[in-house]
Amino acid sequence: MNFSSKLLEDTVAEFAKLPGVGQKTALRLVLHLLGREQEEVMRFGNSIIKLKNEIKNCSVCHNIADQQVCEICASAKRDKEIICVVEDTRDVMAIENTAQYFGVYHVLGGLISPMDGIGPSDLYIDSLVQRVATTQVKEVILALSATMEGDTTLFYLYKRLKDFQIPITTIARGIAFGGELEYADEITLGRSIITRVPYENSIIK
Amino acid sequence: MNFSSKLLEDTVAEFAKLPGVGQKTALRLVLHLLGREQEEVMRFGNSIIKLKNEIKNCSVCHNIADQQVCEICASAKRDKEIICVVEDTRDVMAIENTAQYFGVYHVLGGLISPMDGIGPSDLYIDSLVQRVATTQVKEVILALSATMEGDTTLFYLYKRLKDFQIPITTIARGIAFGGELEYADEITLGRSIITRVPYENSIIK
Numbered sequence: 001m002n003f004s005s006k007l008l009e010d011t012v013a014e015f016a017k018l019p020g021v022g023q024k025t026a027l028r029l030v031l032h033l034l035g036r037e038q039e040e041v042m043r044f045g046n047s048i049i050k051l052k053n054e055i056k057n058c059s060v061c062h063n064i065a066d067q068q069v070c071e072i073c074a075s076a077k078r079d080k081e082i083i084c085v086v087e088d089t090r091d092v093m094a095i096e097n098t099a100q101y102f103g104v105y106h107v108l109g110g111l112i113s114p115m116d117g118i119g120p121s122d123l124y125i126d127s128l129v130q131r132v133a134t135t136q137v138k139e140v141i142l143a144l145s146a147t148m149e150g151d152t153t154l155f156y157l158y159k160r161l162k163d164f165q166i167p168i169t170t171i172a173r174g175i176a177f178g179g180e181l182e183y184a185d186e187i188t189l190g191r192s193i194i195t196r197v198p199y200e201n202s203i204i205k
Numbered sequence: 206m207n208f209s210s211k212l213l214e215d216t217v218a219e220f221a222k223l224p225g226v227g228q229k230t231a232l233r234l235v236l237h238l239l240g241r242e243q244e245e246v247m248r249f250g251n252s253i254i255k256l257k258n259e260i261k262n263c264s265v266c267h268n269i270a271d272q273q274v275c276e277i278c279a280s281a282k283r284d285k286e287i288i289c290v291v292e293d294t295r296d297v298m299a300i301e302n303t304a305q306y307f308g309v310y311h312v313l314g315g316l317i318s319p320m321d322g323i324g325p326s327d328l329y330i331d332s333l334v335q336r337v338a339t340t341q342v343k344e345v346i347l348a349l350s351a352t353m354e355g356d357t358t359l360f361y362l363y364k365r366l367k368d369f370q371i372p373i374t375t376i377a378r379g380i381a382f383g384g385e386l387e388y389a390d391e392i393t394l395g396r397s398i399i400t401r402v403p404y405e406n407s408i409i410k
Binding site: 001002003004005006007008010011014017018019020021025027028029030031032033034038040041042043044045046047048049050051052053054055058063064065066070071072088089090092093096097 | 208209216224232235238239248263268269301
């Protein structure tokens, strides 16, 4: 592209590094910013810098937090003996939105993916084992994506945790609520028949 | 959404103000930034702040520029007597990319749009009339989008400029190169028959 300004070109190049943002979208976003008030743009730029400088990882669950220990880990209302293991902070937010879970979390920071060069030592797995070994835990829920990487991580975590003699569970897989049977894939449908549950257990209360 | 951090929430809110970026996309972008190097994120944030603080409008053509007068207006190679009137800086870039135009530009900063409350006085139209009145101009090319707003602006500009007795032209409308006839809309196809050109003129040299 033929930029009329070096400043414009630099900023567009920075935006174009974001995932899913190409040169044209980046230019549109930057021109939009240029049309906004000075004060608003300063707030936008500074919020990014402030975030990166001041954000912390919770020292217990490794979730993104403002303090040394996140709100969930610090809350007296949460059951510290149930740990839900998730990939990243988006999963914590998704589960929190359901308002169905009252235990605490452990954020791995990713999934094991040999293709991308991510091994167990790149994730917060040792600290999970440490946590299970040193604190009172009555259940570990593995809530990982049903992908190749998720299953690999699931298998590895199970191997590392099974000797502690505590229940290790995974979230239920099956046909989504509102999902039509004829459009479900064979694996999900097949597994949902094998892992069928008593009717009374399937009702939302 | 249930954010685990106020800092995260603020930054996501800022990103979600960008056009075409919703809450979920904003979160994805911010988490991506969090995963990047400190230095890179600082560069990203600072480039936005620097852009807004230091960017200028060319005092001649109102295009976005680093200096008081943009490179095109300052260039000795450009024909200052041909002015191409465009909506915004993206159109300047698009025309520059064709490498077919060697005159100068006039950036209106938008199009007349009563629906959005944008009238002639909100655009750099007076300064265009001023420019035509005070400098030697041999042609004004109106290169505006073929939309309702574009046509309204075209008509208004024509009215303001026609008394100067200089040729006023618009870019050619018709079937795009590579375009198939059967998929063209009726108006474009109809007009392209009425405004047909001698074969020799239609060849790309």
